[in-house]
Amino acid sequence: MSERQVLQPTAEHPITVTPxxxxxxxxxxxxxxxxxxxxxxxxxxxxxxxxxxxxxxxxQTVLRRSDTTTYCPFKGEANYFDVTVAGTTVEDAIWTYEQPYEAVGAIAGHVAFYAEKADVAVGPSS
Known part of the structure; x- marks a missing residue:
């Protein structure tokens, strides 16, 4: 297997992580x-x-780790979870970089949801 390409964010391909x-x-x-x-x-x-x-x-009760993995040269290897609610399973609804590359290290311990598979809303803090 060949080495995976690892890329750093640049002015042409910026990546920022903020609260x-x-x-x-x-x-x-x-x-x-x-x-x-x-x-x-x-x-x-x-x-x-x-x-x-x-x-x-x-x-955590709605999650099941799936076998899916993908690779991003900027962030690393992603793992996926299926989500089951009300008897319906949405496959690979969540992805996570469990060991993200240093440039995006802040996302370790976090997950993201596909916009077409979940309603992600940002509102005022409670």
Whole structure:
């Protein structure tokens, strides 16, 4: 197997991780599966901002680790979780970088939800 390419953020492909200003509430199928005032906003190049929620803020009873993995040369290897609510399973709804590269090290211990699989809302802090 060849070595995986590791890239650093640049002016042409910037990545920033900052505390989210507000409370993040994540719903799947109308059910709240995560809620926190301690989310992180990851901005990468021209992509939409992604909210990274502390893993501990996610309802652990709805999670099942999937076999899916992907690789990002800027962030590292991602692992995925399925979410089951009200008897319905949403496959690979969550991804996490358990050992992210140093440039985005702050997202360790956090998970992100696919916008098309979950309703991720940012509102005023409680």
């Amino acid at each position: 989210t200003d507000g409370r993040v509430v994540v719903r799947i199928g109308g059910t709240v599966v995560a809620e926190t005032d301690a989310a992180l906003s990851l901005r990468e190049s021209t992509y939409p901002v992604v909210q990274y929620v502390p893993f501990a803020a996610v309802d």
